[in-house]
Amino acid sequence: MLLNFVHWNVDPVMIHLGSFGLRYYSLGFLFAFLFGYLILSRMYKREKVEVKYLDALVLWMFLAVLVGARLGHCLFYEPDYFCTSEHWLEIILPFNLKTGQFTGYQGLASHGAAVAVILMIWLYCRKYKMNAWWVFDRLVIVVALGGAFIRLGNLFNSEIYGVETSLPWGFIFERNGETVPKHPTQLYEALSYLIIFLCCLFAYHKKEGKLHNGRLFGYWLVALFGVRILIEFIKEEQVDFEKGMSLDMGQWLSIPLVLMGVVLVVLSYKGVLKEGIFTEKITTGKNNKK
Numbered sequence: 323m324l325l326n327f328v329h330w331n332v333d334p335v336m337i338h339l340g341s342f343g344l345r346y347y348s349l350g351f352l353f354a355f356l357f358g359y360l361i362l363s364r365m366y367k368r369e370k371v372e373v374k375y376l377d378a379l380v381l382w383m384f385l386a387v388l389v390g391a392r393l394g395h396c397l398f399y400e401p402d403y404f405c406t407s408e409h410w411l412e413i414i415l416p417f418n419l420k421t422g423q424f425t426g427y428q429g430l431a432s433h434g435a436a437v438a439v440i441l442m443i444w445l446y447c448r449k450y451k452m453n454a455w456w457v458f459d460r461l462v463i464v465v466a467l468g469g470a471f472i473r474l475g476n477l478f479n480s481e482i483y484g485v486e487t488s489l490p491w492g493f494i495f496e497r498n499g500e501t502v503p504k505h506p507t508q509l510y511e512a513l514s515y516l517i518i519f520l521c522c523l524f525a526y527h528k529k530e531g532k533l534h535n536g537r538l539f540g541y542w543l544v545a546l547f548g549v550r551i552l553i554e555f556i557k558e559e560q561v562d563f564e565k566g567m568s569l570d571m572g573q574w575l576s577i578p579l580v581l582m583g584v585v586l587v588v589l590s591y592k593g594v595l596k597e598g599i600f601t602e603k604i605t606t607g608k609n610n611k612k
Contacts, residue, residue, distance in 0.1 A: 330495050332346075361464050361467075363376055387438065395431040397434070398431055452599065453596055463542075469546070470513075483507055485504060534597070535590070539586055550576045551577070
């Protein structure tokens with residue numbers, strides 16, 4: 323009967339080069355930024371915004387995702403370990419201070435990345451005098467695609483999967499010693515994020531880039547984190563303190579983001595959110611827009 327299920331025992335390292343190994347997860351992370359940059363560059367070119375603004379955005383985005391995702395995991399999911407005098411440096415150092423053993427940065431949280439990116443966009447737009455809602459509406463399109471790549475990386479790592487299932491597409495994660503099929507929630511999320519990406523991209527092209535600022539971002543928040551809330555119901559607990567909770571940490575962190583999305587959609591329809599690309603008139607460069 324078990325032959326009906328998927329026996330998953332893939333090495334998470336795609337290429338071994340001595341002590342160095344290129345992991346599928348790392349490759350997915352790189353693909354997320356590569357394809358994201360290519361798609362955004364076409365949008366910026368189409369709307370006659372200088373590429374220097376995009377280059378700065380990608381750099382700020384890269385740093386925000388890395389720092390935010392790491393801090394999010396350490397503070398939301400394992401504060402009892404990392405918020406101590408003995409281990410707090412391990413938030414930024416990839417090894418155990420007590421044993422000296424290399425551990426890598428095990429633990430990244432998408433909610434932490436989301437908070438960091440929102441803060442980063444606010445700072446970025448203050449510096450370059452850009453409309454944050456315009457930036458968010460385009461950025462979230464590629465973020466959804468990036469999320470799909472990251473979840474595929476989680477699949478290759480045999481991590482963040484679901485509870486036991488009798489469905490024929492259940493995965494037996496043999497590298498973790500599993501003997502019964504589990505929901506491949508990584509695939510559920512990856513497929514959901516891909517659909518969200520395609521829908522947002524379709525909306526952008528249908529409107530020929532002339533979106534009402536903040537509206538697409540609002541719908542994106544509702545869709546992506548709404549999906550996250552639903553899928554979390556069939557996920558295994560990620561940390562011990564989630565046992566017995568009616569909603570897990572991922573769901574509690576997703577709820578305010580869904581509510582934020584609803585508020586943004588309402589404000590967009592009421593015409594409250596400022597339109598345009600820049601908040602101030604730009605007087606340098608040949609492709610200036612207000």
